[in-house]
Amino acid sequence: MRSNLLQFGWSLFLAFGLLTPLAAQQELGTHFLRQHWQASLTNPAFMTEHTIEIGLPSFYFNSATNGLDFDQLVRTTVEGQNVVNGEALIANQSENNLILADFHTETFRLGLRFQDLQISFHHGLRFNAYLNYPASLAQFIFLGNASAVGETLALGPDIQLTGYNEFALGLAHRVGRLGIGARAKLLTGIGNASTENRRADLFTDEDIYQLTLDTDILLNTSSYFRINSLTDFDLQVGVDDFTAGDLFNSNLGFALDFGLTYDLSDRWQIAASVVDLGGIQWSENVVNYRSNTNLAYDGIAVDSLLQSASIPLSETLDSLGELLTFSETTDNYQTALPLKVYLSSRYQFGDSWAVGGLVHLVHFRETTNWALSLNAQRRLGKVLSLGLSYSIRHDHFANLGLQATAQLGPIGLLVMMDNVLASNGSNNGLSFNLRTGLNLAF
């Protein structure tokens, strides 16, 4: 049976799924990798000891949910086949469910230090995906609406899929105990799909299941998405789709990073920063999809069932398919970047040990997520440094992080994960991130 509402719901999951690593959020362990430039991504006031730093491609991936455990999402059947665990999805979801993913690549970075002044430039490629879907959407997809007769199902998800370039020019300066830093970033948008309004409420009447669809949907898109109909849409997004032509276009934006450090003593430093204060103005290949209606469907009106020569079953499905239609405009629009705040404290014990704490906030799409992290790092000789962190994030308390860096002459390597337990599938899968980096430092 063609269920167009169902298909639309899946399209949202699908859109999110194909946009592989997408959507913003909480990078904690990198903040403690002070010996590498990557830490300055979290606070532009952080400076390393090196005079010249060249950052080779560095990658960061992050995914997180606020209730859905990835480990629970997939189950293994008796036959040994991995399948989507719809029942677990329904049972473990919250009223509003977040699925987030980030993929960042810093393609190149150059940092020059002149005593207490550091100038830096980098190019980054950012792909963010944010999906906030109501529990009733998954219920509708997996269970249908038959169990919700007499109820209203909220089906409208909140989504933002964004890809953009970041050309950043940073400046950090130390004055006595105080360190200040700022970074100005020119942004060029590669593609975007984001909801500005997302109400899509489906009511199923107890009488004969008459359907009422109340919508106030505004989906703004730039390049990523084309909707021809509820069952026919074009999705062209993802890392693999990036080309050199996407570096510069008319989707311009601007963002600022600010940071402070203060040495309470030679060993104790506190820091605060605000990162990604800004947004992008989308004007290229823009299509706005709007639906603002209150549609009722009571079934096919048959002149007289007892006199009809046919029962219009197919017309029922056709009419359902026409229930939701979109009007299109091409109005430019803006999106904001996820605003991040870092508040930290770090204490150095001798030359080998350092411990720190971090409060991290991310504000995005009217939602603020927080995380707390405690970190301990130990330098092992001149080459290796290991770090361990314990974090609380998304109301989940079992996040054990690991950082490892190595400095082999001018070559610096780093690997960071905030939740190593998620990688082997043995524990919760609520969040996972990974950063790798390769630097040359002189």
Add this chain to the structure above:
Amino acid sequence: MNKVPFQRGPFFFLLALLTTLACNKYDEVQLADYRPEFAIPLLTSELSMEDAFSRFGDDNFITVDADGFMTMNYFGDVTARQSSEIFESIAQTEGTFPLFDTISALPFSTPNGFDLDYALINSGTMQILYAMSFSEPVTFKARFPNLITPNGEVYEYNYFHDDPNFPLFVHPQVDLTGYTLVPTRDSLFIEYHVLLESSGTRVRLDTIGLTLVDFTASYVEGYMGQEIYEIPRDTITIDFFENWTFGDVYFEDPQIKVSVINSFGFPVRSQASIMDVIKADGQVITLESPFIDSINIDYPRLDEVGGARTTEFVFDRSNSNIDEVLSGVPIALDYEMRALANPDRDTSIRGFMTDTSSFRVQVEVQLPLYGRTNGFVARDTIDVDFSDYEQVTSAEFKVITENDLPLELELQAYFLDSEDAIIDSLFSGPRPLIQAAEVNAEGIVPPSSSNEVTTFIEVDGQRFTNFQQANRVLVTLAFSSYNGGQTSVRIYNDQRVEVRMGMKLEVQQ
């Protein structure tokens, strides 16, 4: 442009999201076999009795009185335009007639008992012919005292012969159109004179004749005599029961109304030679009534020539066995009538007829929808197409009926394949679906007495698979009036039955 396959949507979602976790567990994730169940409305249908009956005929089929009470009406209409014998006999008055004396009478014949006062000649020509042999000029004069010209004068004809010696002289034809014939003692007299010029003496001709050709009349007046007029046989089809299978219907107050429109100007009495009702089971029952052969039909008087008068007579329960005749399942009324002119042979009644006079008989079968039925079954076939529902594994139909009618409906549906073989049925046996609304002692449904019933029909996977193979559905509907068909009920045009149907479908993705 890529269309994202619906079925692979979740798979791609998982693949994209979870393969990045570099965990074997998330490699090659497949879709689970989940079966959502969707509730959707299917249809709403409202049937009013006026709409239900409207498909059986034109606008006159159903009449509705001021209270909305409905009556079915079936009509028959037969016109008999029969040329009477009098016109035929007049038409036979043609040929060449010898005149044996100066005053002669034409052999003008009329049917027995017919007494012609006058006739208006519609067509015909007349010629006089004779032979003469005189030595002096003569004047021929002819006079037709029974023939009146259109100017109202007796027709006379004069001709002067200055050399009256010829074996045969034929005068020009005289066109008699518009002339009036006023016979004397059923005769047309001709008087002629031949006057000698010199003396004025009248002489008789030995050889003289009169030729009449194409002599017809368009109007006759007098005593028309007694004559039988045959009205063609007709059949009124009662198609309301065309989908009947079995069961009975009893009408409390049926009527057959006979209307005769008579433009003949003389008294007529009906003689119904045939008045039979044919039943669906082949039975033929004759309408019996003491009035069947004794309806006096009104007629236009002499000052109403060209007009007509209508006589109506109603056969009902009080004067016939019509309730018996029209009970059961009547499908046709077969009738034939005859009209007897001057049934009382009253010669003092002077009537008329024209060449366009006619009898028009209209028969109307009236079936007021007041009665009872028990187990009256009708069948109909409806096309269906379940091809868009291939993924449905089971279904539950919810049918809500609101019934203002005092009729109970039992439904059964048989699903037929392309060969019209039965694949499955909706119910294992007939089940009441639409309950009858309650009635009072007069058979009337009181206000706010509609009956609402909700019925759930569950169809499991195997049965739904059977339904999907069907091309048509044979629907059988058994009607019974209130109280199991024991109570007579009245049907009004504002009574209606509403059927609303929704369904829950379990779908395998």
